[in-house]
Amino acid sequence: MIDGMSLHRSLTDPSLQSINFLNEVVARYPEAISFAPGAPFEEFFDEVSIEDCINRYSVHTAEKVGISFLAARRRLFQYGPSQGLIGDLIAKSLRSDFTMDIDASSIVVTVGCQEAMFLVLRALFSSTRDVLAVVEPCFPGILGAAKLLDIEVVGLEEREGSFDRRQLDRLCDHARARGKRVRALYVAPDYSNPTGSILSEEARLELLEAAGAEDFFLLEDNAYGFTADPTEARPTLKALDQDRRVIYLGTFAKIGFPGARVGFAVADQMTSTRGGGEIPLAKELAAIKSMLTVNTSPICQAVIGGLLLQHNCSLASLARKKSLFYRSNLKALLEALDRKFGTLAQLGKVSWNAPAGGFFVRLRLPVSADEALLDLSARQYGVLWTPMRIFYCSAESCPEIRLSCSNLTEALISEGVTRLAKFVQGLPGV
Amino acid sequence: MIDGMSLHRSLTDPSLQSINFLNEVVARYPEAISFAPGAPFEEFFDEVSIEDCINRYSVHTAEKVGISFLAARRRLFQYGPSQGLIGDLIAKSLRSDFTMDIDASSIVVTVGCQEAMFLVLRALFSSTRDVLAVVEPCFPGILGAAKLLDIEVVGLEEREGSFDRRQLDRLCDHARARGKRVRALYVAPDYSNPTGSILSEEARLELLEAAGAEDFFLLEDNAYGFTADPTEARPTLKALDQDRRVIYLGTFAKIGFPGARVGFAVADQMTSTRGGGEIPLAKELAAIKSMLTVNTSPICQAVIGGLLLQHNCSLASLARKKSLFYRSNLKALLEALDRKFGTLAQLGKVSWNAPAGGFFVRLRLPVSADEALLDLSARQYGVLWTPMRIFYCSAESCPEIRLSCSNLTEALISEGVTRLAKFVQGLPGV
Numbered sequence: 001m002i003d004g005m006s007l008h009r010s011l012t013d014p015s016l017q018s019i020n021f022l023n024e025v026v027a028r029y030p031e032a033i034s035f036a037p038g039a040p041f042e043e044f045f046d047e048v049s050i051e052d053c054i055n056r057y058s059v060h061t062a063e064k065v066g067i068s069f070l071a072a073r074r075r076l077f078q079y080g081p082s083q084g085l086i087g088d089l090i091a092k093s094l095r096s097d098f099t100m101d102i103d104a105s106s107i108v109v110t111v112g113c114q115e116a117m118f119l120v121l122r123a124l125f126s127s128t129r130d131v132l133a134v135v136e137p138c139f140p141g142i143l144g145a146a147k148l149l150d151i152e153v154v155g156l157e158e159r160e161g162s163f164d165r166r167q168l169d170r171l172c173d174h175a176r177a178r179g180k181r182v183r184a185l186y187v188a189p190d191y192s193n194p195t196g197s198i199l200s201e202e203a204r205l206e207l208l209e210a211a212g213a214e215d216f217f218l219l220e221d222n223a224y225g226f227t228a229d230p231t232e233a234r235p236t237l238k239a240l241d242q243d244r245r246v247i248y249l250g251t252f253a254k255i256g257f258p259g260a261r262v263g264f265a266v267a268d269q270m271t272s273t274r275g276g277g278e279i280p281l282a283k284e285l286a287a288i289k290s291m292l293t294v295n296t297s298p299i300c301q302a303v304i305g306g307l308l309l310q311h312n313c314s315l316a317s318l319a320r321k322k323s324l325f326y327r328s329n330l331k332a333l334l335e336a337l338d339r340k341f342g343t344l345a346q347l348g349k350v351s352w353n354a355p356a357g358g359f360f361v362r363l364r365l366p367v368s369a370d371e372a373l374l375d376l377s378a379r380q381y382g383v384l385w386t387p388m389r390i391f392y393c394s395a396e397s398c399p400e401i402r403l404s405c406s407n408l409t410e411a412l413i414s415e416g417v418t419r420l421a422k423f424v425q426g427l428p429g430v
Numbered sequence: 431m432i433d434g435m436s437l438h439r440s441l442t443d444p445s446l447q448s449i450n451f452l453n454e455v456v457a458r459y460p461e462a463i464s465f466a467p468g469a470p471f472e473e474f475f476d477e478v479s480i481e482d483c484i485n486r487y488s489v490h491t492a493e494k495v496g497i498s499f500l501a502a503r504r505r506l507f508q509y510g511p512s513q514g515l516i517g518d519l520i521a522k523s524l525r526s527d528f529t530m531d532i533d534a535s536s537i538v539v540t541v542g543c544q545e546a547m548f549l550v551l552r553a554l555f556s557s558t559r560d561v562l563a564v565v566e567p568c569f570p571g572i573l574g575a576a577k578l579l580d581i582e583v584v585g586l587e588e589r590e591g592s593f594d595r596r597q598l599d600r601l602c603d604h605a606r607a608r609g610k611r612v613r614a615l616y617v618a619p620d621y622s623n624p625t626g627s628i629l630s631e632e633a634r635l636e637l638l639e640a641a642g643a644e645d646f647f648l649l650e651d652n653a654y655g656f657t658a659d660p661t662e663a664r665p666t667l668k669a670l671d672q673d674r675r676v677i678y679l680g681t682f683a684k685i686g687f688p689g690a691r692v693g694f695a696v697a698d699q700m701t702s703t704r705g706g707g708e709i710p711l712a713k714e715l716a717a718i719k720s721m722l723t724v725n726t727s728p729i730c731q732a733v734i735g736g737l738l739l740q741h742n743c744s745l746a747s748l749a750r751k752k753s754l755f756y757r758s759n760l761k762a763l764l765e766a767l768d769r770k771f772g773t774l775a776q777l778g779k780v781s782w783n784a785p786a787g788g789f790f791v792r793l794r795l796p797v798s799a800d801e802a803l804l805d806l807s808a809r810q811y812g813v814l815w816t817p818m819r820i821f822y823c824s825a826e827s828c829p830e831i832r833l834s835c836s837n838l839t840e841a842l843i844s845e846g847v848t849r850l851a852k853f854v855q856g857l858p859g860v
Contacts, residue, residue, distance in 0.1 A: 001700050001708065002699050002700070004701050004702045005702075008552055008718075009556060010552075010718065011553065011718070016717050016718075016720070017704075019717075020720075039509055042507070048507065050480060050481060050484060050729065051481040054480060070476065076689050077472070078472060079467070079469055114721070115723050122440070123437050123438055123441065124437065126439060141724075144720065148552060148721055257508070258508055258509045259507040259509070259727055259728040261727040269431075270431050271432040272431060272433055272434045278431065284434075287441060288440065290449060291571060291578055292545065292578065293544055293723060294541075294688075297689055297730050299690060303729070
């Protein structure tokens with residue numbers, strides 16, 4: 001028997017424990033309508049032919065490299081470069097969709113965005129002096145990756161459209177006063193997980209300015225930007241980045257599919273080597289990756305590469321139908337909330353935000369929302385959601401929940417909100 | 431510009447740098463005959479149909495879970511459990527081939543064996559007090575994973591057939607004297623990488639006894655055991671493990687294919703939880719994995735699952751043809767060495783070992799074998815190999831090289847050894 005307390009401290013951290021618990025709850029109530037996971041809509045998967053994608057990518061490689069189709073196919077089964085195979089296709093798509101002028105040598109292809117986060121943290125955080133700041137509430141994966149590396153995390157409170165510059169300055173000052181430094185700030189400027197918030201272009205420029213003034217990196221997570229109405233899309237931080245302050249984190253989990261486990265980091269910061277040369281930070285990330293997962297499955301990269309080729313390397317084209325679907329679902333969720341919670345809202349018992357994109361809505365309840373309450377909601381009312389508490393770096397109590405509309409039909413959204421309303425009406429103080 | 435010295439220290443570690451350099455050299459001389467990488471023979475890949483494997487696994491899941499084929503297929507495109515999908519099939523194959531009685535709940539499916547190593551190290555090594563011992567020379571991936579986590583590594587010299595119990599005891603004593611402890615010993619008892627050495631059954635039992643006496647875990651890497659002549663196969667450490675001292679690390683890179691990036695850890699040690707319960711260590715590894723790569727690609731797991739199902743979950747059946755091929759190649763390499771190096775060996779200028787399995791032979795030269803020498807060998811003689819130095823935790827000079835015979839035909843092995851002989855005859859002191 002191993003004493004659990006003798007294992008690494010991340011394993012007893014409340015955030016890791018919470019996520020385990022949530023997964024268990026979701027698995028325990030398979031019949032419940034689930035607003036819990038930010039998983040993409042599954043019917044989209046039926047359109048993907050793995051074999052076609054692999055063949056398309058193999059033809060492309062054969063032509064590009066000047067080898068036979070068979071030789072190109074064999075490459076996918078062998079070990080591959082740690083930095084990845086499809087950096088050039090990703091670079092092309094970033095150029096066409098985001099006017100981000102990135103060389104393929106500045107891209108590392110990763111096992112989902114999660115590995116990209118880990119690689120960036122491992123590279124940049126070299127001592128206990130380095131502190132990670134996160135705009136919170138935030139994606140728990142960044143918190144978990146930091147825990148694995150014993151990195152101290154501090155939270156910067158999210159504001160809709162903007163951020164609190166004075167609080168950010170205080171965080172940096174406070175770190176300095178303790179002999180530390182804020183090494184990087186994690187932020188999801190486009191329809192963040194879990195709140196669906198967005199940063200204005202003005203706030204983006206100010207964030208870049210702050211990063212320069214305080215000398216930290218910005219880790220930009222853009223998992224949900226693709227859900228924007230094209231007329232409302234804002235430039236990414238990376239597209240505005242004049243000073244190579246931004247490391248951009250991308251994923252194909254939502255616009256492709258999660259089962260491919262393909263994400264990437266854009267890290268074009270030039271880095272001095274011991275030999276006196278310089279290489280993009282992405283190459284250092286690849287060196288770390290070689291000791292973590294060796295390389296991202298070339299089979300999976302070929303599937304995503306094949307999808308990109310099918311859409312002429314335009315993420316916008318690849319994502320168009322999905323973007324419409326998710327905006328439509330989000331609208332349905334907000335309308336259902338209006339219908340079912342309007343009266344309670346007038347009484348000040350509940351409130352929610354109304355994002356224009358992303359997968360999520362934040363709903364404030366009159367009581368603290370914890371795992372016990374979730375279990376009650378699932379068991380008695382047949383509806384699942386995520387306590388907002390797990391998105392904060394300090395696990396205090398929180399009266400908010402996250403509602404995800406991504407993996408539901410409009411009919412299920414409507415029925416789910418009806419159940420949710422019954423559940424809320426049963427709460428003390430309502 | 432980032433100062434490379436401000437990044438994590440693993441990035442300036444000689445072992446990570448060496449591996450980068452080696453990859454560059456190999457890429458620079460594509461026409462050279464390469465005894466360098468331990469990559470599997472590529473023609474085997476042509477027999478694998480990704481689509482067939484995925485379909486076979488989906489049919490299996492549909493029957494097992496009682497869902498439609500379409501629903502089973504959709505699961506592969508979605509997020510999946512961090513612990514993996516094919517633990518039951520792996521458990522079945524371990525039972526049938528190694529008489530290892532492992533429950534699926536004690537298995538975590540990983541992104542190659544490399545991620546399994548990282549997960550185990552992260553879970554077990556909770557403070558700077560914990561030291562990792564490795565039987566060396568050893569697979570550099572375990573050294574690299576330790577570097578990422580700032581884990582101190584000490585080497586136990588490999589002996590053919592046995593190990594030096596007194597040196598092991600001294601390592602443990604020395605750690606204790608410094609207020610530390612040897613937390614685990616990494617060992618590849620079956621045709622180790624890089625030397626092809628094997629531990630006798632007696633030595634295996636003694637190693638298990640030592641682990642109990644000194645209270646450390648054994649990390650058993652069995653990437654190459656499948657190449658054994660069935661009449662010569664020895665029981666794995668895990669099969670002999672009465673006291674749950676062994677964490678078993680497996681990979682499908684060699685008996686399946688590397689591009690799937692599917693490996694696994696068997697960790698059946700019961701672990702106390704804060705709530706007063708107990709869970710297998712594998713579940714803790716899965717919790718760490720959820721913050722590293724979330725889950726191993728279900729697509730890739732389905733491909734490997736499909737291969738296992740095709741062979742009735744017998745690794746022996748899956749590996750039979752490959753095992754014969756690699757033993758035949760190894761024999762061809764040893765015979766070519768006899769032919770071309772026999773005279774030099776009689777003069778005491780060179781020597782090599784003669785493993786009965788695995789991918790590798792260790793050749794001792796009369797001079798130190800470093801990257802510069804490799805570059806010379808590739809440029810002037812058209813033959814690549816791996817300096818043995820990178821397989822040690824302290825990067826001192828070493829006169830040995832590793833020859834891999836896995837991804838060559840017999841004709842290329844013969845020609846490669848002829849070139850190697852010319853190269854060695856040109857060395858000073860020969």
